[in-house]
Amino acid sequence: MQNDELLTTCLLAGRIMIEGGSEMYRVDDTMRRIAKNGGVAQALVFTTPTGLFIGLEDKPMVKLSPVDRRSIDMEKVAQVNQLSREFAAQAIDLPTLHHALRRLDQHTPFFPFWLQVLAAAVCSTTLMVIFAQAYDWIDMPLAALVGALGYAVYGKISSLTQVRFISELLGAFVVGVTAWVGVRLGLGHNLDNVIIGAVMPLVPGVAITNSIRDMLAGHLLSGIARGMEALLSAAAIGVGIAVIFRFF
Structure with missing residues (x-):
């Protein structure tokens, strides 16, 4: 017993x-x-x-x-x-x-969803500055708004389906559409910088890192499985953004 x-x-x-x-x-x-x-x-x-x-x-x-x-x-x-x-x-x-x-x-404690969306907005803005290597004060508010909307869609779709790749694809698609609309309306200047910053909260960075660490520790099966899952997530995000560049 x-x-x-x-x-x-x-x-x-x-x-x-x-x-x-x-x-x-x-x-x-x-x-x-x-x-x-x-x-x-x-x-x-x-x-x-x-x-x-x-x-x-x-x-x-x-x-x-x-x-x-x-x-x-x-x-x-x-x-x-x-x-x-x-x-x-x-x-x-x-x-x-x-x-x-x-x-x-x-009963795992979670941050409220509105706070997660706010964190995604802040993350999108700061990472846009890091990757663009410039403080573009016009693009920063748009990147925050686009990142928040994309993450909100991702979070809501995730609660409705067990297929995580669908939520990531739709979240990335919303990021691309709202960034394109914002730039067209004059709310931002550089579409690439806005999308780069706004899509980062969706990127499976932890999964990729853990996959590599597992393989280095000798857990080859788990490392490869997690790596493939991370690659599929990245592919779903890429497809969602690529649709915007293809048709808009």
Whole structure:
């Protein structure tokens, strides 16, 4: 019974971390540490972006857990790490750890959507300045507006469909259309700079970075899978922008 709850807790921690966008080697390490601190000297762990397996050496006990969704939520990853450290320091016991992970999985705190859209506007403006290497005070407000609208569409479509590439394509399309309309109305000067800044909140930079880090850490299957997912996301964004340049 103790081992059953321990393996279930390890799988729950690993799934939360993958859904939060953690690197796979960090997920593997956290699951092993929880198992070791729970009294299992050698746990057999196999992690992929779509599923987790854990078993006990020399014992016929294996558990698995599917991973249905993946996003970027570093707060989830940080809280799982903190709970794992408290368990290692014996500040909490296994049932308390399991309960805390279940509560984290079901009630993860999020920033309100309007604040996320506002952050996308600020990000679009600052990154436009970085990539354009110039303070274009006319294009900056337009880049903020376009970036906010694109991210708002991306967020709303993401809540309606499980296919993330559709939301990224439509978000990029809205970025291209609103940037083109804004420049045509005289609200901005350089269409390229506005689009470059406004599309950046949609770019899967964390996924690409984690893919490379996983491959360098020896998790080749996970690294390639995440890399392909990131490339498909980038392709969807590229198609959404390319449509604007092709027909407008």
